[in-house]
Amino acid sequence: MSPLRTSRSGTLSLAAVLLAASLSGVAMTTAWADEPAAAAECGTLFDDFNYSSSGDPALTSHGWVPRSYPGGPGVPGATWSPAQITFPSSGIMQLSASTDGTGAGTRQAELYTNQKRYFEGTYASRIRFSDTPASGADGDHIVQTFFTISPLNGDLDPTYSELDFTEYLPNGGWGEQGPVNYQTTWYTYRAEPWFADNVHSQQYQSFNGWHDLVAQVSGGHVKYYIDGVLVGDHSGKYYPRQTMTINFNLWFIDTAGHTGAMSTYAEQVDWVYYAKGGVFSPAEVTAKAAAYRQAGTAFLDTVDSGGTCTGPSPTATTSPTTSPTGQPTDCGNAPDWSFGAVYQGAALVVHERSRAGDPSGPPSGDGEHLWRSKWWSQGSEPGWTGVWEDLGRC
Numbered sequence: 001m002s003p004l005r006t007s008r009s010g011t012l013s014l015a016a017v018l019l020a021a022s023l024s025g026v027a028m029t030t031a032w033a034d035e036p037a038a039a040a041e042c043g044t045l046f047d048d049f050n051y052s053s054s055g056d057p058a059l060t061s062h063g064w065v066p067r068s069y070p071g072g073p074g075v076p077g078a079t080w081s082p083a084q085i086t087f088p089s090s091g092i093m094q095l096s097a098s099t100d101g102t103g104a105g106t107r108q109a110e111l112y113t114n115q116k117r118y119f120e121g122t123y124a125s126r127i128r129f130s131d132t133p134a135s136g137a138d139g140d141h142i143v144q145t146f147f148t149i150s151p152l153n154g155d156l157d158p159t160y161s162e163l164d165f166t167e168y169l170p171n172g173g174w175g176e177q178g179p180v181n182y183q184t185t186w187y188t189y190r191a192e193p194w195f196a197d198n199v200h201s202q203q204y205q206s207f208n209g210w211h212d213l214v215a216q217v218s219g220g221h222v223k224y225y226i227d228g229v230l231v232g233d234h235s236g237k238y239y240p241r242q243t244m245t246i247n248f249n250l251w252f253i254d255t256a257g258h259t260g261a262m263s264t265y266a267e268q269v270d271w272v273y274y275a276k277g278g279v280f281s282p283a284e285v286t287a288k289a290a291a292y293r294q295a296g297t298a299f300l301d302t303v304d305s306g307g308t309c310t311g312p313s314p315t316a317t318t319s320p321t322t323s324p325t326g327q328p329t330d331c332g333n334a335p336d337w338s339f340g341a342v343y344q345g346a347a348l349v350v351h352e353r354s355r356a357g358d359p360s361g362p363p364s365g366d367g368e369h370l371w372r373s374k375w376w377s378q379g380s381e382p383g384w385t386g387v388w389e390d391l392g393r394c
Ligand SMILES: [Ca+2]
Pocket: 047, 048, 049, 050, 090, 091, 092, 269, 270, 271
């Protein structure tokens, strides 16, 4: 979520329920003998979402929980119901959310894994975002998501881990007009009073339609891709520190954008994929998903029985010590980077990146560099996120 978000009420209860769910989760491992060879080398989850309904026993036996408990995030008083999760066509999972502008008249949807066992590796999903409602007036502050999350063990828990692969706001919210899409990597937070410690990337554009989302979590970096394009590289202290669940949800930030009677929105998911410990490119992930489908493998879970993937480590983001010309960069009159300042694209700043991705912590020793922002940002430290281009040492 955006650091601009000012409320995440109810996440504590969500975390508590997730923990309870994970502790009571039924260990379940299923492997197919004819799985593609490339996937046999490591622990893998693949689900093509071939189910009949949220009440399909196979959905539960495959480790998914359709949310039914109340609470945040979203509109206070809203209902979370398994009935909001449907399979409108073969192999497509659909989350539906609707609102009439009241809490009691708001329904939200979430599907999550009953096991908290996902950590390093490659995550992917093919998701259909919708800019407009399926029915009713447009304009609601709907959030279309795919993420992993751990319980928060008390305020500012330093082991808290959350990776928001996507939080798509077609109609804006959190002070933005939209459409805007966020990737957010969390160190920790406190619910009351609200304090968020995270780093995010964002894209100010429409993502209406189907998109392939991939995230690589390895070697201290979380790299987020959309349709094969790297859109975020988060590292330092924000790198996850514990296992998490995999979640999809669809909810309303508030009802401020609502007009008319009932409006209903949908998010569709074609498949989800996870490879334990390995780094696979977006193209490799797409090929693996296609291979599973061609082989008729609608579901595969070897996460607990498979080994750790063997794959190349991601290339660490390193800062050049000089400009491309080999000469020190002229940092001119560029101002020092400031954590709280808002930067537009092409802004120039001077900053020595921190040692561990904590701007208030010790410096890296790399010296001051000149950085140029690629797009709008706030609180994204140069040297630790994809926002800033390194123009060399001053
Ligand atoms: Ca599918």
